[in-house]
Amino acid sequence: MMTRTARRTRRTVRVVATGAAALLALSACSSSATSDPSASAASSDEISGPVTVFAAASLKESFTTLGKRFEEEHPGAKVTFSFGGSDSLAASITGGAPADVFASASPRTMAIVTDAGDASGTPATFVRNQLEIATLPGNPDRISSLADLTRSGLKVVLCDEEVPCGAAARKALEASGLKLTPVSYEQDVNAALTKVELKEADAAVVYKTDVKAAGDKVEGVDFPESSEAINDYPIVALKEAPNAGAAKAFIELVRSAEGQKVLTGDGFLQP
Secondary structure, eight states, rough: OHHHHHHHHHHHHHHHHHHHHHHHHHHHHHHHTOHHHHHHHHHHHHOOOEEEEEEGGGGHHHHHHHHHHHHHHTTTTTEEEEEEEEHHHHHHHHHHHOOOEEEESSHHHHHHHHHTTTTEEEEEEEEEEEEEESSTTTTTTTSSGGGGGGGTTTEEEEEOOHHHHHHHHHHHHHHHHHHOOOSSSEEEEEEEEEHHHTTTTTTEEEEEEHHHHHHHGEEEEEGGGGGGOOOEEEEEEEETTTTTTHHHHHHHHSHHHHHHHHHHHHHOOOO
16 A cells, blocks of 8 residues: 555656656757758848949949849848959058958959958959950951051050959960050050940950950950960958958859859850
């Protein structure tokens, strides 16, 4: 026959066991909610606010498209671009201009930023670009080679040698043993191309992507020496980025399959 003390002890054990089971159930529910993929995705997708991207002038078409895609994917975000010569953009960044992302048209100009300690992490090459000769529509001067640009009376424009398109043009000319004195050196590739579009120059050495973006405003002429001066384009988030989360997300879009499809569609080469 069970004593009163034994019965009391058994009831206590049952209560403790029931309480422990309840605690385990609550813990499981809590763990399940925390590991819910949709909940995790929601917290990781909190990309909002302004994101400022400094990018080489030759990226204008592609990055404008990707900026719109980014805003569609992150309705709370707003992308602002500053396009220009990579050297000028790098100087602005090292001078303290607020920006989140830097996309350069050459490793040399990217090094200006990394050497100053203004990059967050290691820059990644996301595309490459190749030179082409831009002529007036219909190519009235019958330009078919880089050597043709040295003809007397022909007005040729180059990018300034401090910017990547100018440095690449110089490298291509050196590879072919040619000397060329342009009517002007322009601050970036868009300015050089505009000279031809406005018929202020007969030809310019620019990127294939710029010739393609110009449509029927110019005509492109390939030249073999361009293979000696293909530019790698690196991209990096900046150390003092006001919106580091958005900077990372934008770079991920640029390097994604979707981003690469836009870039190669505009004439860029895969890295």
